Structures are given as structure tokens and as C-alpha cells.
Amino acid sequence: MDYRKTLVDDDFVVPFELVTDQFRLRMxxxxxxxxxxxxxxxxxxxxxxxxxxxxxxxxPVGLTLEEDLIDLGWHQREFTLRYSFAYTVMTLDETQCLGCVYLEPSRKSSFDVVVSMWVRVSELGNGLDSDLYGTVKTWISELWPFPKPRLSRQGNHSRQWKKIPDDL
Structure with a gap:
């Protein structure tokens, strides 16, 4: 990650949350x-x-609670510094985390941001992954300053993505 440059300009107001009828996205x-x-x-x-x-x-094989705490702290700090943005996907009543959405700088010049997301296995059968993808795609195009986003669903960009050379 290039820490010399923020992902968004200083005057951009970063959305703190997005609420739908199914879930809440927030930092x-x-x-x-x-x-x-x-x-x-x-x-x-x-x-x-x-x-x-x-x-x-x-x-996350072998991930400990302490390692997850460090990871979350890192995501939180990068969010406040505007280097990347990690959002949790919560139930509307905030009782359960359903997944995460990440906005990160791209190392490929054909994209200005990489947006990836995942939902917990228990939500795959009810279509939450598709609903989240559609919602995030619209949210990125309407509210974020990224003309060339690369959106990826769970496991949907691995081999093809690796074939594109890193040039940034």
C-alpha cells in the first residue's frame, strides 16, 4: 500500500454508513x-x-482473537487516514456481523480502486452476497469519486485478476 497518497481527496466526505432494508454498512x-x-x-x-x-x-485459518483485534485496528486506522476503507456489514439491529466490504487502492492502472466483499457462509443461501454486490456497486457509482472501480464478489477475481500486471 502506498502511504504517500490517500485513496480520496481531503475534501471528499467519506460515507460513514449505508442502510438498506436488509443490512447496515458502517466503518x-x-x-x-x-x-x-x-x-x-x-x-x-x-x-x-x-x-x-x-x-x-x-x-483466516488459525486466526486468533488477538490477531483479529490487530487487523481491525489496522483497518480502522487506515480508514481515518483515508488510505483504505473497511466497512462491516451488520444486521439492522447490529446483533450480528454478516460480512465486510473493503475499498483499497489498486496496483493496476486500469482501476483506481479495488472493492472486495464477503458474507458469512450462513448468508450465501439467501442471496445476501448478490444483494450486497448490487448495493455496493450502486453506492460506489453514485457516492464515491472512482470512475474506474474494480468490484469483486467473493472469490470472483482471483485468477483473472492476477493475470493483469501490477504497474503502480
């Missing part, structure tokens, strides 16, 4: 630790299969 923070950890641990195999092709890691 991911250390206060979400228990709910986030529960969502991640409920979907370990699914997330490992999704992200191993992209990052080459086994995340």
Missing part, C-alpha cells in the same frame, strides 16, 4: 471484534478458499 472498528471474529470463524473454509487464490495465504 469497521475494534468495537466490532467479537461479532467480526464470529463471522470470520463461522466461514473459515469459505474465506480461505476465497482469499487464498488472491493472496496466497491461508487466512
Amino acid at each position: 469497521l472498528s475494534i468495537n466490532d471484534l467479537i461479532k467480526d471474529y464470529d463471522a470470520v470463524m463461522s466461514s473459515v473454509d469459505h474465506l480461505r478458499n476465497t482469499y487464498s487464490l488472491i493472496s496466497g495465504s491461508n487466512w
Whole structure:
């Protein structure tokens, strides 16, 4: 990540939350630790299969609560510095974390932001992944200053994405 440049200009008002009739998207923070950890641990195999092709890691296999706290703190700090933006996907009553959405700088000049997302395994059958993708796609195009976003659903950009050379 290039920490010399923020993802958005200083005068851009970063959306704090997005509320639909199904879920609430808001900044991911250390206060979400228990709910986030529960969502991640409920979907370990699914997330490992999704992200191993992209990052080459086994995340989140073996993730500890302490490591998740560090990860959330890092996401929270990058959000406040405007380097990247991590949002938690919560039920409307905030009792359960349903997944996450990440906006990160692209290392490929053909895109100005990479937007990735995941939902917990228990929500795949009811179509939340499709609903989240559609909602986020509209949200990015209407509210964010990214003319060339790269949106990715769970596990949907791994091999093709790796074929595009990094040039930034």
C-alpha cells in the first residue's frame, strides 16, 4: 500500500454508513471484534478458499482473537487516514456481523480502486452476497469519486485478476 497518497481527496466526505432494508454498512472498528471474529470463524473454509487464490495465504485459518483485534485496528486506522476503507456489514439491529466490504487502492492502472466483499457462509443461501454486490456497486457509482472501480464478489477475481500486471 502506498502511504504517500490517500485513496480520496481531503475534501471528499467519506460515507460513514449505508442502510438498506436488509443490512447496515458502517466503518469497521475494534468495537466490532467479537461479532467480526464470529463471522470470520463461522466461514473459515469459505474465506480461505476465497482469499487464498488472491493472496496466497491461508487466512483466516488459525486466526486468533488477538490477531483479529490487530487487523481491525489496522483497518480502522487506515480508514481515518483515508488510505483504505473497511466497512462491516451488520444486521439492522447490529446483533450480528454478516460480512465486510473493503475499498483499497489498486496496483493496476486500469482501476483506481479495488472493492472486495464477503458474507458469512450462513448468508450465501439467501442471496445476501448478490444483494450486497448490487448495493455496493450502486453506492460506489453514485457516492464515491472512482470512475474506474474494480468490484469483486467473493472469490470472483482471483485468477483473472492476477493475470493483469501490477504497474503502480
